[in-house]
Amino acid sequence: MLIKKRTGIEIPSSEITPKSVYLSRRAFMGATAAVAGAAALAACAPKTDLTGAGSAARMQATEAAQVAAAATAGVTPMPTATPIVIAGQTDEQGNPLTEYESVIGYNNFYEFSTNKEAVAGRAEGFQATPWQVAVGGLVNKPGTYDIDDLRARFTAEERIYRLRCVEGWSMVIPWLGFPLSALLNEVEPASGAQYVRFETLYDPERMPGQNSPFFPWPYVEGLRLDEAMNDLTLISTGLYGEELLPQNGAPLRLVVPWKYGFKSIKSIVKIDLVDEMPMSLWMEAAPNEYGFYANVNPEVNHPRWSQATERRIGEGGRRPTQLFNGYGEQVAALYDGMDLAENY
Numbered sequence: 545m546l547i548k549k550r551t552g553i554e555i556p557s558s559e560i561t562p563k564s565v566y567l568s569r570r571a572f573m574g575a576t577a578a579v580a581g582a583a584a585l586a587a588c589a590p591k592t593d594l595t596g597a598g599s600a601a602r603m604q605a606t607e608a609a610q611v612a613a614a615a616t617a618g619v620t621p622m623p624t625a626t627p628i629v630i631a632g633q634t635d636e637q638g639n640p641l642t643e644y645e646s647v648i649g650y651n652n653f654y655e656f657s658t659n660k661e662a663v664a665g666r667a668e669g670f671q672a673t674p675w676q677v678a679v680g681g682l683v684n685k686p687g688t689y690d691i692d693d694l695r696a697r698f699t700a701e702e703r704i705y706r707l708r709c710v711e712g713w714s715m716v717i718p719w720l721g722f723p724l725s726a727l728l729n730e731v732e733p734a735s736g737a738q739y740v741r742f743e744t745l746y747d748p749e750r751m752p753g754q755n756s757p758f759f760p761w762p763y764v765e766g767l768r769l770d771e772a773m774n775d776l777t778l779i780s781t782g783l784y785g786e787e788l789l790p791q792n793g794a795p796l797r798l799v800v801p802w803k804y805g806f807k808s809i810k811s812i813v814k815i816d817l818v819d820e821m822p823m824s825l826w827m828e829a830a831p832n833e834y835g836f837y838a839n840v841n842p843e844v845n846h847p848r849w850s851q852a853t854e855r856r857i858g859e860g861g862r863r864p865t866q867l868f869n870g871y872g873e874q875v876a877a878l879y880d881g882m883d884l885a886e887n888y
């Protein structure tokens with residue numbers, strides 16, 4: 545059980561499992577590996593309304609078409625392999641980890657590509673060091689942190705979290721990182737601070753997807769301050785015992801496991817505490833879809849598909865989606881008195 549909040553156990557970095565150990569353990573599981581077919585992948589694609597007018601609808605339509613084309617061309621698309629089942633290496637619900645190759649090979653990172661299987665290739669060679677992140681706004685002690693300082697100052701813990709994408713697929717990922725609250729406590733939120741606004745690097749030469757006119761770059765996300773201070777909210781600098789690769793948001797990203805994956809903003813350069821609810825890239829690009837909260841909720845459908853079930857990458861079939869992605873015990877109190885169907 546590697547959720548600190550549930551167990552109260554901090555995982556010292558000396559006990560974090562390096563990727564080589566995960567992978568050598570996995571070798572024992574090789575005999576059980578099974579290949580899911582292209583048909584299963586097609587089932588993972590959202591039920592897209594191809595007549596949708598918004599830019600997000602166009603992007604999703606493109607993606608669905610790419611998936612369908614790969615399937616009919618006989619290409620074996622990602623993800624295909626079974627999850628890694630290692631004794632003691634599951635999430636707190638007993639779910640096995642998603643295979644490493646899928647975690648680093650099936651990505652959403654529109655700054656590089658809208659095709660999940662192309663992101664890793666397009667992001668290859670992206671230089672994530674040197675890197676600085678400016679933390680400011682309504683704080684008493686603003687600061688600009690070098691990624692190496694952050695790594696040295698805040699000891700990495702391992703947290704195994706479920707990641708539920710709004711598109712209807714999910715993974716179980718062993719992240720490395722530190723609670724965002726540790727960083728926010730250091731800069732000391734001032735009395736007027738109510739929200740936290742995050743911004744991804746804007747550099748269209750290094751992130752060619754930012755030349756697309758369909759999105760209001762840079763990618764921006766936000767959390768309420770109490771959500772940001774919740775112990776589950778992680779600044780991740782690695783996964784599977786290693787530093788983040790560019791496709792996963794190197795060198796640092798947010799991970800908010802009870803919200804749809806798009807809230808987990810990658811390659812952050814700016815964190816500001818603010819007094820008003822920030823406007824995220826997705827709120828601006830697709831105002832008819834999700835709002836600021838974007839909590840995983842099987843009862844609040846996307847305008848074009850149901851969120852009642854999801855496909856766990858590496859599994860056949862679909863499984864029920866859990867309210868707050870199964871983290872209600874830790875986070876439901878944040879929304880006491882709020883109508884979750886209204887505040888989605």
Ligand code: MTE
Nearest residue numbers: 651652653654709744763805806808809810
């Ligand atoms: N952050 C930025 N800057 N750009 C993106 O396109 N995609 C989001 C999120 N963070 C995205 C992003 C979405 S939709 C998801 S599901 C997750 O990243 C995927 O993270 P992963 O590729 O590491 O699994």
